Amino acid sequence: MKVKIHRLFEYLLETTNAAPEAIVGFSLSGSPVLADYLNDLDPNLSLDWNNRDFRGLPELRDHVLAQAGLSAMCTPSDVLITAGAAEANYLAIMQLVQPGDEIVIETPGWPQAEVLAKAIGAHVVKVERQEADAWRLPLDRVAASVSAQTRMIFISNPNNPTGDLLNADDIAELVRIADSVGAWLLIDEVYAGLEWDGPRSASVAGMYARGITTGSVSKALGLQGLRTGWLICPDAQMVMDAVILRENASEIMNILGEVIAEVALRPDRYGPAMDKARREGAANLVQMDRWVADQEGLSWVSPRAGLIGLARLPDGIDSDEFAKVLLADPYRTFLLPGSAYDQPGHIRLGVGGGASVNLAKGLDRVSQALADWGQS
DSSP states (O other): OOOOOOHHHHHHHHTTTOOOSEESSOOSOOOOOGGGTGGGSOTTOOSSOOSSOTTOOHHHHHHHHHHTTOTTTOOGGGEEEESHHHHHHHHHHHHHOOTTOEEEEEESSOTHHHHHHHHHTOEEEEEEOOGGGTTOOOHHHHHHHOOTTEEEEEEESSOTTTOOOOOHHHHHHHHHHHHHTTOEEEEEOTTTTOBSSSOOOOOGGGTOTTEEEEEESSSSSOOGGGOOEEEEOSOHHHHHHHHHHHHTTTOSOOHHHHHHHHHHTSHHHHHHHHHHHHHHHHHHHHHHHHHHHHSTTOEEOOOSBSSEEEEEOOTTOOHHHHHHHHHSTTTOEEOEEGGGGTOTTEEEEEOOSGGGGOHHHHHHHHHHHHHHHHHO
16 A cells, blocks of 8 residues: 555645745634643643543543534543544544445545545545535435445535535435445544534534544644544444554654643633634635635635635636746745645635734735736
């Protein structure tokens, strides 16, 4: 098995040293600083592992269930703390999907499942979200795509990268579809809690015996550097299989990541932090909607949730070429080309990052680059 690089990661590697002056399309909320947590940290904390549970700090797992609305439906033993949602997805896919199995995924969507499935030797079945249909997930096509060989359905909700949002009825239908063929249903919830159009959706781990919910503190709370996420599943063997695989990879959690994440998810901190993230994100989204409307030839489906969306470039502009030109002088602005999500002719726009990303400056420079492109 060899995992091959995906275009999204490839582009990030190519541009790591670019030092942009502005970022348009930042995918997480403004990040706190360590000083925000120092008063809650014990200076005598051992830098060994937590010495309490291989699945993660018990109080952190309690908070994970609470923020997902699962305290009454799942127990802490259903939760495994992981190195971000990426590791949670990795552990589930690698332990459940075998060569020759089918995995149903959405496109555009988070590319990790496709990369891993191809490395395993599984067959990838794609269900396409259509821009003309506001990027909604076509549940009828999901139903038509499953078979007796389907081992897993992998979805992100809110969708990464379009910001579409599935409601409770939609997820119940996905459960019905998965159950009809005995498949696992994994829903990545890294943007949950940042809904602009409707309430937070129910988490599938509380709805289905083979439901897997993954998430992290990375996006909504801006704590990506902690590398702390989770997997929630009511199937005890599935969680244990994930523990076993992690033992042979990262082995144990980052104790500082666990401890700071536990502080961040305490109710008295989590509520205000999410309120701030929603308030700032909503304000930036209003700004972004107005800006897109003012750009000739540019259009987008405004995200219903999360911090990112895909915008269609004017005809004739290649997204990779445009992103590279924008990153160079005189624009010095970073954005992700749509090719990262198999959507050529699009760019990723985002409303996260706080003041440090210089969003207004970045939008001005994208406007200038679009105008200059038309004159070249």
